[in-house]
Amino acid sequence: MIKKLNLFILFLCFLSGLGSAQSFVKTSELFQRTDENSRTGQLNIVQDPAIDTLISRYILMSRKNFNDYGYYGMDGFRIQIYYSNKRSAKEEAAKARQEFITKFPGIPTYALFAEPAYYKIQVGDFRTKTEATKLFMLISKEFPDAILLPNVYINFPDLNINKL
Numbered sequence: 001m002i003k004k005l006n007l008f009i010l011f012l013c014f015l016s017g018l019g020s021a022q023s024f025v026k027t028s029e030l031f032q033r034t035d036e037n038s039r040t041g042q043l044n045i046v047q048d049p050a051i052d053t054l055i056s057r058y059i060l061m062s063r064k065n066f067n068d069y070g071y072y073g074m075d076g077f078r079i080q081i082y083y084s085n086k087r088s089a090k091e092e093a094a095k096a097r098q099e100f101i102t103k104f105p106g107i108p109t110y111a112l113f114a115e116p117a118y119y120k121i122q123v124g125d126f127r128t129k130t131e132a133t134k135l136f137m138l139i140s141k142e143f144p145d146a147i148l149l150p151n152v153y154i155n156f157p158d159l160n161i162n163k164l
Contacts, residue, residue: 076154077132082121093119
């Protein structure tokens with residue numbers, strides 16, 4: 001009888017720990033102002049509670065991705081202009097990156113290394129395939145080996161910058 005009681009108490013502790021491990025974020029908490037300005041109004045949000053659940057899930061997913069990748073971002077597209085595992089790949093990758101920066105200033109470039117000895121140069125942070133394809137057509141004229149990479153974890157792109 002005591003073993004069953006101990007097992008039941010252990011089970012309850014597990015369930016309470018599981019429930020408290022996930023934080024729940026309300027939309028109204030996201031829009032709270034911290035400054036004490038006397039001229040501020042009040043924001044009332046009337047919405048389905050399921051939206052709060054979706055926002056909480058998105059925040060939890062973003063935190064997990066931050067832990068996995070080391071930066072906040074989202075799924076998107078990039079263009080890979082160089083990929084090689086030759087002995088001189090590191091120097092060639094640096095040259096390809098510099099050439100790209102010269103021809104296409106303002107587009108972010110990323111020098112990546114993958115095991116066992118692959119050097120890659122990827123460019124851009126595109127949210128949609130349409131954005132990526134538009135620039136891919138221009139880049140592929142200068143870099144014929146360029147390929148469009150879907151489902152890549154990208155940095156949040158600055159939406160205020162006008163791309164080519």
